[in-house]
Amino acid sequence: MRVRAFVMTVVLAATVVTVAAAVSARVTFEDIRSCLVLVGLGIGAAEMARQVERRRRRFADTPHVNFSSVWTFAASLVLPGALTVAVVVALYLHLWLRSWRGIPGVHLHRTLFSACNVILSCQMAAWCARGVSVVPLEHDLGVMSLLGAAAVIGVFFTVNSALVGTVIGLSLGTSSRRRLTGPANENLLELATVCMGLVTAVLLTLAPWLVAFLVFPLYALHRSALVRQFEHAATRDSKTGLLNIASWRALADSELRRAEKTNGALSILLIDVDHFALVNVVHGEDVGDRVLKATGAALSSVVRNTDLCGRLGGDEFVVMLPGNNADEVLAIAHRIRDSIATVEVAPASGHSPRITVSIGAAAYTTAGTDLDDLLRAADNALFAAKDRGRNRVVVS
Template sequence: MNSWPIWSLPVRVRALVVTVVLAATAVLVADSVSARVTFHDMRSCLVLVGLGIVAAEMGRQVERRRRRFADTPHVNFSSVWTLAAALILPGVLAFAVVVVLYLHLWLRSWRGISGIHMHRTLFSACNVILSCHIAAWCARGLLVVPIGPDRGVFSLLGAASVVAVYFTVNSVVVGTVIRLSSGKCSRRRLIGRADENLLELATLCMGVVAAALLTLAPWLAAFLFFPLYALHRSALVRQFEQAATRDPKTGVLNVASWRALAESELRRAQKVGGNLSLLLINVDQFALVNVVHGEVVGDRVLKAAGAAISSVVRNKDLCGRLGGDEFVVMLPGCSGEQVLSIAHRIRESVATIDARSTSEQSIQITVSIGAAASPAAGTDLDDLLRAADNALFAAKDGGRNRVVIG
């Protein structure tokens, strides 16, 4: 039992997992006591389970590929059927739908994939159960259920509120686990990527549609399969694009993608006569970290540094890794004091990293930064990189953990 993967989690994470599982169990017991299940409810439950399994089988190979690429909270598209169950079924049957669909996903799609453990699937299922329960409570309070005559804009606002509640509860629980597992982490890491969040919202909206169709015109629910499958495949394409353009160790742009985007951004700035700056960032004494603590810890330091840099720069800035311990950031529309301010925020953000060796010894990480601006330092990307590199050398020569503008 002590060899189970769950025991490798920090104590506070295990405590949260157990709390969520116990809360879902308490919800099941409470729903079982008060449930009034009819034959129609049982039939609807079986239909939802069947639809969910058919949809999962249609996208099984896509799901396995997506799961192998997923490095963020994962959207598995079962939300379409779990939210629909929450809206049209008694709580105990909605619970059954979640359990059966997640058990099927584990047995058919997730089992055997490296890093995917049973306790994660159990935690996800219990999180969904709690999200369903709270969303159903909200739906009853807003008169969204039972689904019946259209109340116009009130029906729209009520359904939107139910989607928002489900999404918020689910995201808060997942974000809490990430926060407890990773310690200090960026807001972007906590809330996930925008495309993943939009994907989850899309599946929840389809869940509302599925509930309405199953209540008013059940056979029309079959038309959800193909748009759902297309959405599933489009998500896989985005993950392939992510894998092709991102550095696997740090999550920032790889050198080829960064250079292609930087060249395009530089041409755009020159065309409109705008400002553009570049920061070259080097982790101080990184070779010593590798020698003393090993490459595994070194990779951990690089990942933390990449996350710290990404958390400071703007969405339109281009953050990449040139190789080794060297990062680069292109800042469109920035010059002078603005560049200096961003560079110092990056330096301070990296300095707060709580890196640990394999023996849990604290490792202090700092960076030196060289900056260059176009057109003052050159109009060619290589000229800018050369100017920033000279400034970086001056920053290191001046004692490290500082910013120099070339």
């Protein structure tokens, strides 16, 4: 109910903004020409990348970047408000009819919300641009204009992200930053498209014929984003977002070879969720999946970006820690255990299951020099941790 009320509020606000812009509009022939150019290039770019966009949309489980901001943000800087709305409506209608319709989970009301979100973001950006004297773009662009343009980009990005994050938070009942805002690379991609929108607006004002050359780098950017999504899907475990076993082994072998050449330190942790089968029986597999996801998130929050975190399968996780000595590895293992012990997963009914883990550690070269030897030694230490009562760390 709250989601529906919020969406209707956004739609109503976009409608009011559209009506106000239409009433106060002073449209010239140059404005109409620029509007048609932006719509034409936007639709042309979308047609070029149609199959790419459909594949990317199928993979999207976080806020999705569709690259239309290149044209809609440019419109907010060079067109009257009414024509900016026309650009947004035309591009999102085309995206729905040609790229998104028929994709599971992509519904018309979501596209309507997205379009209204962009209308409001464009209007706020236009107001900011006038306030800091970024527009009209014909005047000399100095250092202050650069700072003003950065502020306008920030306003567009912030409003857009805030509205999307709010509707996600209300619909999923989550406060997770990553779920609300999406991964950092998606946010960088959105910022890149908005910056391209600024360039588009400048070119459209000073040298309109050069705008057509933006279509091809935009298509290349679209394809590279799809490749990145494919790579992520191929290398990551779907439930936890950690490395899958095949990717983990490939990277672990590489780290092990580096340790052999440099005589460096390296250790492996095997982590098993205690009584996980009982969680599935008592609370159901859905809660079990959430336990795995929460465990993976807690694990990632403790280790470094250079450490290799993966899910071996079932309720077992593995971490390779390059460059750590025995004392450091033991301290990290205890931090992981303590971090996971604080995780709470709310079941549909009853009490939240208490999550604890047992950890087995093995160091190169003390426990072995081969990856399988290290894994075997860590596995033996893990069994010892379970035999001693679980929720503890044992070093091989």
